[in-house]
Amino acid sequence: MPIAQSLDGRLAILTSGGDSPGMNPALRSVVRSALDQGIDVVAVTEGFRGLVVGGEHFRTMDWDSVGGILHLGGTTIGSARSPEFRKREGRRSAVRNLIEHDIARLIVIGGDGSLTAADLLHREWSEHVDDLIGAGDLPPETAEKRSGIVLAGLAGSIDNDFHGTDMTIGADTALHRITQAIDALTSTAASHQRTFVVEVMGRNCGYLALMSALATGADAVFIPEKPPEDDDWARRLCDRLRAGRTAGRRDSIVVVAEGAHDRHGREISSSDVREVLERGMAEEVRLTILGHVQRGGAPSAFDRTMSTLLGHAAVEFVLTEDAGAEPQLIGVRNNRIQHQPLATCVRQTAAAAEAIADGRHEEALRIRGGSFSDNIDSLDTLLRSLPRPPRPDQRRLKIAVVHSGAPSPGMNTAVRAAVRLGLDAGHIMLGVRNGFAGFIEGRIDELGWMSVRGWSSTGGCELGINRRVPSGHDYYTIARTIEDRGIDAILIIGGWSAYRTAYRFLSKREAFPAFDIPVICLPATISNNLPGSELSIGADTALNSIVEAVDKIKQSAVAANRCFVVEVMGRYCGYLALLGGLSTGAERVYLNEEGVTLADLKDDLDHLVQGFRRGKRLGLIIRNEMANATYTTPFMAALFEEEGGDLFEVRQAILGHLQQGGNPTPFDRILATRLAKRCINHLVDEVENGRSSVTAIGLQGGTIQNLDLRDLPRIVDSEHQRPTDQWWLNLRPIARILAQSGPKPTMRSEM
Ligand code: ADP
Helix, strand or coil, X not given: CCCCCCCCCEEEEEECCCCCCCHHHHHHHHHHHHHHCCCCEEEECCHHHXXXXXXXXXXXXXXXXXXXXXXXXXXXXXXXXXXXXXXXXHHHHHHHHHHHCCEEEEEEEECHHHHHHHHHXXXXXXXXXXXXXXXXXXXXXXXXXXXXXXXXXXXXXXXXXXXXXXXXXXXXXXXXXXXXXXXXXXXXXXXXXXXXXXEECCCCCCHHHHHHHHHHCCCEEEECXXXXXXXXXXXXXXXXXXXXXXXXXXXXXXXXXXXXXXXXXXXXXXXXXXXXXXXXXXXXXXXXXXXXXXXXCCCCHHHHHHHHHHHXXXXXXXXXXXXXXXXXXXXXXXXXXXXXXXXXXXXXXXXXXXXXXXXXXXXXXXXXXXHHHHHHHHHHHHCCCCCCCCCCCCCCCEEEEEEEXXXXXXXXXXXXXXXXXXXXXXXXXXXXXXXXXXXXXXXXXXXXXXXXXXXXXXXCCCCCCCCCXXXXXXXXXXXXXXXXXXXXXXXXXXXXXXXXXXXXXXHCCCCCHHHCCCEEEEECCCCCCCCCCCCCCCHHHHHHHHHHHHHHHHXXXXXXXXXXXXXXXXXXXXXXXXXXXXXXXXXXXXCCCCCCCHHHHHHHHHHHHXXXXXXXXXEEEEEECCCCCCCCHHHHHHHHHHHHCCCCEEEEEECHXXXXXXXXXXXHHXXXXXXXXXXXXXXXXXXXXXXXXXXXXXXXXXXXXXXXXXHHHHHEECXXXXXXXXXXHHHHHHHXXXXXXXXXXXXXXXX
């Protein structure tokens, strides 16, 4: 990157306000990305307090000072509330300390309070410099040399309440904690037919409450952005939960955001909700306030990678801009890193909070964006105790749901959402057992509202699945089944074989007119190797399983000099390997996309030997299962072991099927629900308009789009079963920079 020459000086980073998981990966990325550019980095400890006090709080960082912190929650450089910084004199003292420590660029990671403060510091900068020169606290030439500071902000907050980024650092991890807790409560609640009220964080933002309710299949949610419609909410809530019990539910979960209130602005606290339910339901109601558990623990895979990429982008911004640059918030928009003026983001964040406080809820929802409201609508339907009855004049379509491929966490969530949303729209939902093998055998049942109960949170695949792609006579049998059962449309949830099957249906239309119906594929495979979607359902869960496993593997090597070669799934797609490497700090990742040569292995071996000679104690290499047919995991492990001699030992870990199992992560559940909803709407629209497209739904650049599967051969590498264009390959350079053992040859390596 071309570094702005007009501004020499060091780079400082601080974490401020409430801590959030992901701050450490961001810190690591900032420190190493800057050192890699030859820029000195200072960490200011204890947030703005450190900035005001100065002295020992300004700590020079080297490559190793951020080693081994990727998996740690909180912030290793400390955070604090600083009343002094709220005062002008405090900020003036901060400016003096920054100048005295030769800081020209500053990166602040914090919540809305901290980022508001950072923006203020930037705006007041030159006034403080003038005052300090006037008072003789700084030499006059400072006015020119330090006429400003280049500033970037990263939003660190578990509440996801900051404008200018789709996700704040820590929100995904908090959602993991909440979802795990509600899953656990659900099982005990069901055993005793109990009702649980769960309070989650979010004073001005209902994100955590809404998304956790959506992900866990809760029965009701209270959020600040959308208070109950009328004053009779307590009676309606009890009626709804009672109707659920009559329909067969054994438990009820109600999620309440801290900032929930009624339409007059009066607080609805979690204990209010408990009281209402205890009176109205005449049964035991338990209250669980999750509190600070939501803030703690190891960051999720998403928080590690996102924070890493944001940290790198923040360094790029502050190094390439001059002193006059407007401060920017570095955030994620539509799965891409994006900058926005910090001042605008601060203003919009405050506007959302004010809109809620003033009871302008429509305005608050508008600021939150379309997908927030869309998720509220989905939740309104999914949490009904029964579907609305079909309209008398309505044509009730028969929509079949079938899996194809290998099990992927989130498949059940997608089926549940598709079935309930389809039933609620008045249609008949058919579940095909055991994939296309079951279709051929006619194993197709009607699915009712309660038949998918509890499926939002379970891993595996309740309907059953296999990889069979129909061939030969199968098409005749399937066509007969479509006709006999009067199937109007098909939703295929699965991986590569799902897409191939749908594509083949197209070519069979001439021979079998029964195939002239709309078909849609919903991407669900841990490998994330499907065209038309940047992410497939299950990949996030698999990535988190990899990250948890590798964290444990790394901990197992506290004493010895060890190098691990970890093999991950993904077939010919290196997504899990690369993102797994980025999230765990692997120093080398082998992908099929790049291939592996003997020369690579020799270089990597030399690199390992040098690292261990310099004092490194742990090595980590991640290998995609299909990286190279000859240089297998056992081969690599044996080669490194032999050549490592007495210097280090090598162990291999083939993670295997643990990657396909486990309950889906909140992200996979939410994506499954969003995509399933769009699939059902699309299929109904196609039939009602006499169309019969064969498409695949997917997330592209943050929006949900349909891919025409007639284009399939053009956009995939069939031999390797992956899209020809894979967006995540662009992340390789960053992964490489951060995985180096250091910018200078004298440095010891991380981990
Ligand atoms: P968060 O960043 O998590 O929202 P706070 O709101 O507590 O946390 O802010 C963290 C720190 O940022 C405060 O302790 C204070 O030092 C500083 N700060 C917050 N708001 C302002 C403000 N309006 N003016 C000056 N400093 C502020």
